[in-house]
Amino acid sequence: MTDTLSRRTLLRAGLAVGGGLLLEVSLPVAQAAGKPASPEPFAPNAFLRIDPDDTVTLVVARVEMGQGTVTMHAQLLAEELEVDPASLRVEFAPADRRYDHPDMGIQLTGGSMSTPGSWEPYRHAGATAREMLREAAARTWDVPKAECTAEQGTVVHAATGRRLRYGELVEKAARLSVPSVTLKTKDFRVVGQSVPRLDSAPKVDGSAIFGIDVRVPDALVAVVVRCPVPGGSVKSFDATEARTRPGVLHVVQIPSGIAVVAKTYWHALQASRAVSVEWDEGPLAGFSTDALLETHRRLLREGKGVRVRDSGQADATFGKAARILEAEYSAPFLAHATMEPQNATAHVTDSRCDVWAPTQGPGMAKEQVKRVLCYADEDIHIHQTWLGGGFGRRISQDYILEAVHLSKALSRPVKVVWSREDDMRHSPYRPAATHRVEGALDEAGHVLGWRHTVVSQSLFSEVGQDYVGALLAGAPGFVKSATASLAINAMGSKDITSFEGVDSLPYELPHVAVDFIRHEPGVPVMFWRSVGHSHSAFATESFVDELAHAAGEDPVDFRRQRLKYQHRHRWVLELAAEKAGWGTPTPPGVFRGVAVHQSFGTWCAAVAEVSVEGTRIRVHRVVMAVDCGRVINPNLVQAQLEGAAIFGLSAALGQRISLQEGRVQQSNFHDYPLLRMNESPRIETHIRFNEAPPTGVGEPGVPVMAPAVANAVFAATGRRLRQLPLSLG
Amino acid sequence: MLKLNINGIEREVDAPEDMPLLWALRDVLGMTGTKFGCGMAMCGACTVQVDGVPTRSCVMPVGTMVGRRITTIEGLARDGQPHPCQRAWMELSVPQCGYCQSGQLMSASALLATKPEPSDEDIDAAMSGNLCRCGTYPRIRSAIHRAAELAKQEGIDLARAIGAPEARPEPQPVSQEEEP
Structure with a gap:
């Protein structure tokens, strides 16, 4: 690796959003200490600072993995601060408890929770600063504050035409006490506007620095040879041959395998292929996903679940039913397949650890690194980069720990880079799940009761420990007790991430029972865009369709009638149906399917137009409708829906992680296909605007895709596809 | 030492001939705009142009690149002017995570260089080798049409809109100045 950049230059050069974004985030205090001669910046809180040269720096507490978080946060701050969002200099927050998510109690980006979590704090941050700047101006001019207005980065005294730039006021403002403020409730200027993304420029000229692009002087690059069976370990290895290969400097054993470290x-x-390892394949040595499905079926037959919803008298109703409709739906393990493979760069010295990595959980990374190194909080520095996708994969910090182990062992900076095959075969997956659903019908075919059992793996059993560890580290007492009870409850047998969306079945039915059977095969699992909803909506929205057909009713009408009091479900369902032209003729050979689902506090409906040629399912058009409360940026909402549609279709039409003899059978994009340009349908997105508190949109577009397509395939062929990925073969 | 013409500049590259161009760019020359996605020409994240033809640099031995004209994302803009594709990409807020977009832009600009007004079928054919996990395909399609429109309106010759065409010698490393 050749390097001409000095370390300082690298840190400076870093990322660029508009004015330039540093890898090394210099916090106001540190900056003031380092530059005693320059005037102090005005930093009323952790989310912004204003320099005397008028630079307003926005510190974004959530990570940018494509969902538009930078632009959204800029809008929230700019709204109250009265500046142009495009003028903000953007920094990613370092790992610091001040940037914990207010509801999660941890510095994590996920769960479509960035928008709801930042809606208040960032506007509050902007409003606080604005009020202090107004006060500073009022004192400067010796006029009442009420006569001073903030606009476009200045404070104006209209009566006398005087105007001061924010930069001119920061010194005085910094001496004021922090006031309490009232936030706007109407007449929004920036919120609600389709502000163009602020991160486009560095992403179209190659200058955006993703984790994999970080270049620390003298860093070596490592490739890790991992056990072909997840959870296995090294018995012995022979790297004699690998060590002789060109460019190789070290071969080191770390907990996850054998690392080959080279130029x-x-x-x-190349050299990693010459390492021979004898593995202890561990408990998954004989595991297969075919056998897992059989186990799921056996557990469903045995029916010893925990009841997680019981409304009415479902069991009794089934005893009296004229007919019982029964179906089994299954969903496979799935990989996240972020375009940027997992990677991290670490530099561990005797007294300090620096990590540069694309992670969704800088706070979790810090806690886990702390456990490995036993360093103090202030000696561990997690530097956030742009993320080349996340989708939940980067809530796991496995790749970061590899880099830390290696840098510690070699006493120099090391970058770990996973191959695509590593990523496909050694990542944690969306858990496989099987659903058994029964409908009790009366003689006319009308549904009286719904009984539903889910068998799946608990996500919190996998990540729970790390999550709770990070959650509770250094947290104040009341947070500790509140979150501990939440987390421990979740980690138990009622892990909502396995059955979410089923327990909240929205249809007005007199008798509903939902059971959950937890089965732990030991396959590594992780949150995957839309989590449990990604399979539960497939089961519920397919089965609703089956019930509609059993009753001889139109699938949209059937849903609408049973969503009478679920206004937001009904609104998006009706909007999608109307925009898609539900009930109007389709082109020859094209059929429609519909689905509606609420997840992460957001309501989403989709109509898919599908044709079937032989065994090939082709999606021509997708019409989506969403209700996510107040919309901060319609363009970002639409982009997330478009992306979610394609993400959901990719999974529905072709993705599956299967294991045989403990080995993941897929390895790259030829056998784990993503939708391509020529397969991508026309996507139309519609927003049902309202003024409810804003909710997130990163995930809620995904769950409706599989059932909408499966229901359209049924309309086209009369065949009910109940297994994902959908196949007519 | 291999001599390569990259973005109009003659570069000396200390790399084995069988190293893929991608890693010579990224790990030897420090040009990280070209991305690693799959290592087997399945995803297009590593797309560069070789003599104007979109090429997957992850499977292209660097030794075969001598005497060829290599254009990477860093060289897509010409004389400091963003390529019409780059402008259209920004105008329509195409990138989400942005990781695949270097490759998308290199494929799209190569398409427009040969077909200044491509049809949707042309776009399907030219762009189906470039994966996007964020699902920006609908916007990429619109942005290609928009770039074509911009070029037409402004009289830009899309066949000549890409980067510096002629090789210049490698600039001498400039010492990095500390900021005052």
């Missing part, structure tokens, strides 16, 4: 990725990758 470049290519050198390391």
Whole structure:
């Protein structure tokens, strides 16, 4: 690796959003200490600071993995601060408890929770600063504050035409006490506008620095040879041959395998193939996903679940039913397949650890690194980069720990880069799940009761420990007790991430029972865009369709009638149906399917137009409708829905992680296909605007896709596809 | 030492001939705009142009690149002017995570260089080798049409809109100045 950049230059050069974004986030205090001569910046809180040269810096507490978080946060701050969001200099927050998510109690980006979590704090941050700047101006001019107006980065005294730039006021404002403020409730200026994304420029000229692009002087690159069976470990290895390969400097055993450390990725990758390892394959050695499905079926037959919803008298109703409709739906393990493979760069010295990585959980990373190194909080620095996708994968910090272990062992900076095959075969997956659903019908075919059992793996059993560890580290007492009870409850047998969306079945039915059977095969699992909803909506929205057909009713009408009091479900259902032209003729050979689902506090409906040619399912058009409360940026909402549609279709039409003899059978994009341009349908997105508190949109577009397509395939062929990915073969 | 013409500049590259161009760019030259996605020409994240033809640099031995004209995302803008594709991409807020977009832009600009007014079928054919996990395909399609429109309106010759065409010698490293 050749490097001409000095370390300082690298840190400076870093990322660029508009004015330039540093890898090394210099917090106001540190900056003031380092530059005693320059005037102090005005930093009334952790989310912004204003320099005397008028630069307004926004510190974004959530990570940018494509969902538009930078732009959204800029809008929230700019709304109250009275500046142009495009003028803000953007920094990613370092790992610091001040940037914990207010509801999660941890510095994590996920769960479509960034928008609801930042809606108040960032506007509050902007409003606080604005009021202090107004006060500073009023004192400067010796006029009442009420006569001073903030506009476009200045404070104006209209009566005398005087105007001061924010930069001119910061010194005085910094000496004021922090006031309490009232936030706008109407007449929004920036909120609600389709502000163009603020991160486009560095993403179209190659200058955005993703984790994999970080270049620390003297860093080596490592490729890790991992056990072909997840959870296995090294018995012995022989790296004699690998060590002789060009460019190789070290071969080191770390907890996850044998790392080949070389000058470049290519050198390391080539040599890694020459390492021979004898593995202890561990408990999954004989595991297969075919057998897992049989186990799920057996558990469903045995029916010993925990009841997680019981409304009416479902069991009794089934005893009296004229007919019982029964179906089994199954969903496989799925990989996240972020375009940027997992990677991290670490530099561990005797007294300090720096990590540069694309992670969704800088707070979790810090806690886990702390456990490995036993360093104090202030000696561990997690530097956030742009993320080349996240989708939940980067809530796991496995790749960061590899880099830390290696840098510690070698006493120099090391970058770990996973190959695509590593990523596909050694990542944690969306848990596989099987659903058994029964409908009790009367003689006319009308549904009286719904009984539903889900068998799946608990996500919190996998990540719970790390999550709780990070959650509780250094947290104040009341947070500790509140979150501990939440987390422990979740980690138990009622892990809502396994059955969410089923327990909240919205249809007005007299008798509903939902059971959950937890089965732990030991396959590593992780949150995956839309989590449990990604399979539960497939089961519920497919089965609703089955019930509609059993009753001889139109699928949209059937749903609408049973959503009489679920206004937001009904609104998006009706909007999608109307915009899609539900009930109007389709082109020859094209059929429609519909689905509606609420997840993460957001309501979403989709109509898919599908044709079937032989065994090939082709999606031509998708019409989506969403209700996510107050919309901060319609364009970002639409982009998330478009992306979610394609993400959901990719899973529905072709993705599956299967294991045989403990080995993941897929390895790259030829056998784990993503939708391509020529397969991508026309996507129309519609927003049902209202003034409810804003909710997130990163995930809620995904769950409706599989059932909408499966229901359209039924309309086209009369065949009910109940297994994901959908296949007519 | 291999001599390569990258973005109009003659570069000396200390790399084995069988190293893929991608890693010579990223790990040897420090040009990280070109991305690693799959390592087997399945995803297009590593797309560069070789003599104007979109090429997957992750499977292209660097030794075969001598004497060829290589254009990467860093060289897509010409004389400091963003390529019409880059402008259209920004105008329509195409990138989400942005990781695949270097490759998307190199494929799209190569398409427009040969077909200044591509049809949707042309776009399907030219762009189906570039994966996007965020699902920006609908916007990429619109942005390609928009770039074509911008070029037409402004009389830009899309066949000549890409980067510096002629090789210049490698600039001498400039010492990094500390900020005052």
